Amino acid sequence: xxAEPIEQWESRSSAELRGLVDRMGPQLADATAYQxxxxxxxxxxEGLAVASSMADAVLPHLAARALPGVDVVFLxxxxxxxxxxxxxDEVARRLPVRVLTIExxxxxxxxxxxxxxxLFGRDPGACCRRxxxxxxxxxxxxxxxxxxxxxxxxxxxxxxxxxxxxxxxHRMVKINPIAAWTDEQVADYVAQHDVLVNPLVEQxxxxxxxxxxxxxxxxxxxxxxxxxxxxxxxxxxxxx
Ligand code: SF4
Numbered sequence: 001x002x003a004e005p006i007e008q009w010e011s012r013s014s015a016e017l018r019g020l021v022d023r024m025g026p027q028l029a030d031a032t033a034y035q036x037x038x039x040x041x042x043x044x045x046e047g048l049a050v051a052s053s054m055a056d057a058v059l060p061h062l063a064a065r066a067l068p069g070v071d072v073v074f075l076x077x078x079x080x081x082x083x084x085x086x087x088x089d090e091v092a093r094r095l096p097v098r099v100l101t102i103e104x105x106x107x108x109x110x111x112x113x114x115x116x117x118x119l120f121g122r123d124p125g126a127c128c129r130r131x132x133x134x135x136x137x138x139x140x141x142x143x144x145x146x147x148x149x150x151x152x153x154x155x156x157x158x159x160x161x162x163x164x165x166x167x168x169x170h171r172m173v174k175i176n177p178i179a180a181w182t183d184e185q186v187a188d189y190v191a192q193h194d195v196l197v198n199p200l201v202e203q204x205x206x207x208x209x210x211x212x213x214x215x216x217x218x219x220x221x222x223x224x225x226x227x228x229x230x231x232x233x234x235x236x237x238x239x240x
Contacts, residue, residue: 011047011144014171021173025164033062033177036163040145040175041067047144048175049073050097051136051238054080054087055208057196058189059149060097062177068096073139073146076101077131078108079120079210087198094196102139104131120212128236131210136238137170145173148239151181154207155234169240209236 012020020043028036040048041063049071050063063070074088092099104111111119111130119127140146150161167174178186190197200208208214 011142017144017171017173018166021164021166025162028164029162031163033181034066036175036177037063037066037147040147040177041070044143044145044173046071048147049100049140049143049145050147051075052088052091052149053208054084054091055149055198055201055206056186056190057087057091057095058186059147059178060091060095061193061195062189063147064095064097070097071143072097072099073136074099074101075132075135075139076103077210078104079131079212081200081208081211081214083199084208087196090196100139102135104135106130118212120210124213124231125237128238133237140170140172143172145175146170147175147177150176150179150239151186152179153182157235158239 024039024043028039031039045067048063048067050059051073052060054074060070060072063072072091076085088099088101091097106114111127115126116122119130146167150158152159152161161176161179163176163179165174165176181189189195198205198208205214
């Protein structure tokens with residue numbers, strides 16, 4: 001993680017934030033992605049973090065327009081493709097955002113020494129917990145809200161994703177500004193604003209995660225079918 005400390009501010013209680021979701025969720029249900037982020041910028045300011053997998057820079061780009069300097073959290077599991085790390089570096093270079101690279105407590109080598117090599121191949125749930133879920137929870141501490149690039153068309157499990165929701169696990173507001181966007185809307189935004197896209201997308205990966213778990217060609221109709229081949233798992237657990 002960046003050595004630079006996250007600035008502290010007076011954070012509201014869970015009850016206050018949950019009440020905010022109850023009031024604003026319905027009002028923002030049909031708002032545009034930018035309107036939602038404008039609201040989030042005004043409401044949370046530096047208490048807003050944006051999560052990005054660096055499959056593309058659509059969400060960081062939108063968020064930077066609404067809140068220049070916004071924190072963009074990238075989970076570096078130690079297993080990412082080179083293209084993904086280069087996309088992260090380009091996002092940091094081109095956009096007015098602060099990219100925070102979050103690493104797990106243990107390196108891949110340390111994890112291998114402790115639990116044996118290739119934990120992802122034997123127990124991907126445990127691997128995701130150590131390398132994604134726990135680091136994200138630590139990274140989000142101190143913020144009041146986080147924004148994600150979840151979309152309803154990603155998978156059946158995400159079909160009812162709300163634009164503004166209460167995140168019980170992290171006890172904060174979860175904002176999904178592009179939840180309603182189609183693939184075409186994403187492509188239009190990329191073209192209109194010349195937004196960075198991970199080069200792997202051109203090679204057919206519409207859901208880009210860690211190298212070992214993004215192996216198969218994608219099946220038509222399910223953008224996340226290329227993940228965790230051979231396991232029933234379709235989500236890393238960050239959004240459950
Ligand atoms: Fe481990 Fe695969 Fe999860 Fe990455 S996606 S943390 S390699 S199980």
